Amino acid sequence: MNGGALVIVGGGPAGLAAARSYRDAGGDMAVTMLAGERHHPYKRPPLTKDYLRGETDRSELPIESPSFFDDNDITFVPGARARALDLRARTVATEDHGDFGYEACVLATGSEPFRLPIPGADDPELHVMRTIEDSDRLAAAAVAGARAVVVGSGFIGCEAAASLAMRGAEVTLVSDEAVPQERRLGDEAGSRIRTWLEELGVTLKMGAGVAGIEAGDGCHGVTVEGGESVQGDIVFLGTGVRARVALAEAAGLPIAEGGVVTDSSMHTGAEDIWAAGDITYAMNAAAGRRLRVEHWGEALNQGTIAGKAIAGAVARWDIAPGFWSTIGTKTLKHVAWGDGHDEVRVEEDGDGWSVWYGSRGVTVGVLTHNRDDDHDTGRKLVETKGPLP
Template sequence: MSGAGLVVVGSGPAGISAAESYRRNGGEGPVVVLSADTDLPYERPPLSKDFLRGDLDEVADGDELFLHPPEWFVERDVDLRHGKPVTEIDVEAHTVTVDGERIPYGALVLACGAGPSPLPVPGGERALLLRALADARRLRDAAADAKSAVVIGAGFIGCEAAASLAMRGLSVTLVAPDEVPQANRLGVEAGRRLLDLVTATGVRYVAGTSVTSVDESGVRLDDGVTVDCDLVLAATGVTPHSEIASAAGLNVRDSRIVVGADMRTSAADVYAAGDVAFAFNTAAGRHVAVEHWQDAVDHGDVAGAQAAGVTATWHAVPGFWSTIGDTAVKYHAWGDGYDASRVVDHDDGFTVWYEAAGKTVGVLTCNADDDYDLGEGLIADGRPAPVETTRTGT
């Protein structure tokens, strides 16, 4: 690697982890983090929970909301540049372009993340989105003046945000096509338990329908029913920001940059990490797409080490925590399906075991941390679940 040092595109968990790992592993030369986001790097998980509920203040002291205080970057000689996107990568010249300025790199980490997918219906631009801190501010401000809300989409972000809005005192309707939240991904029985957590906060769940339009009075459903509300939130998934990578000729598949377990792309000295990466996992033995905070941190750690000349690979089992209302739900999985599952209820929670071809491929827990930890090892080793699973046809 030349003396040009490291350039990181993106200030989310993957990008900041890459910069930190690079310095920790002895990486020399300048480190520049380029971000279109105008805010100091922050934690995203609280945005749909504590922050939305008004229980978390914006204090840039490195605690809770912000990843690090400003002096952290100064102490590590990391040049953090906000507010302007990277518009071009030249892999031959080893440069990136920002606001007309060409910045050289010895190694480049693309941690561009993903953006929220807009609601593709007439009036869909009226719906608020939730991904960045700026989005969360708009949503929280709107909620302060609202009495009712419709949340579209019952993924984890939709469930978390709906519960948080209800806990603020709003009358909340959660709209989704599935009979229960995430039935296709987690199974109907697991979805019922998630639904119980959501509705316990006062949320009304409307299943088997989709939104056909949004106007000033609320949303119109495909069965002709109109749900009046003061604000609409579209929690309808995300799309990875891989456009500049594709334009630079990197190998991109389904909007994700293809990388090895070492986070190397198809171009020399270029790495990718986080939501934008389609990375090979050595434990899984295949490429795995993830959109979880901890996995982004793990990707960045590998990319930064490799950029500094230290060998590292991604082998961890993907996983994350979600908090719906006051209840934490934890999930480990490869994320590419299962053929059998079993729900085990406990006094104050549950565990769902998932298998494929007799091997554990996922575990979903509520107040069952021992099962969550056990499941991680079983998934990594490809061993059977500790209980007999029930065929689900998924």
């Protein structure tokens, strides 16, 4: 596509990757990125890890150098929040930066933290994690000896619990799972993660959900189902995210499974509208079905595909989704289709281990710690529907 403008809504990794790959593929339309945040695109993964612990400086967070946008003739508009997408007029209206006409548009509005529908969870004093500001506020509160209650044992909850403990806070993690990440990774991996957290001094209260959160005098009480109340100077909600699909939905784009429906080139089906990153429910050509994925690498992959496709190149999403997580100093790498397994095999040697996930004898996922060869082999087996090793 040439002439006109490519308008990208969202200044995260998916939006950035779309702009970059469009230019790399020779696209010569004007490119404008409307970014709801006031920062240039930055790395979110450190926000619960090294950045939260004060081991990484803010200057290390930007994904690209300051000159990248000028060098690539990309207009980056910080703080420009899109409020409406008009498919007929082919415009994106922003809250206070006017309207932007488009020849092509990429929606990459990402996710936001989800608060459980329980009494007290909407209290703005509680901590959530998505932005630099969220991480700074949590770090400021996490002084040595502070009592921190982390609600939720997914990756964000586990990473935050580990980092808070490493900052010297007294951390209690509360979750309805029997072991951390049980729902996604199963018991074998969950028990190992539990041990890592316990070694850092985290107290785990597992197997009971949170019934409510009450504000007290400078602290909060987290009431666990069954009646026990855990007091925290800090309460951190790591209870999942929801895709920001309101803009797409209001414009009439198809939404399913909480995401914007796309084909494997990230096209939404609406004329000249693509979507990428956490907001998508995208067709994966290798899986042969649509997937909802909220991973850093896939946001970059999907943005890259959208940018190439808009520039006229052939591109499709056909790799198995993967992510990594670092809990304290321990790193996990995962590749999986993410829709269930009926068999689990564990292999261990020394400090490393791998958990293989199968469904009807076919490899559907692998989780590794210090076994990168298994990670690489696992990816091939998952993508080729190979047998469990």
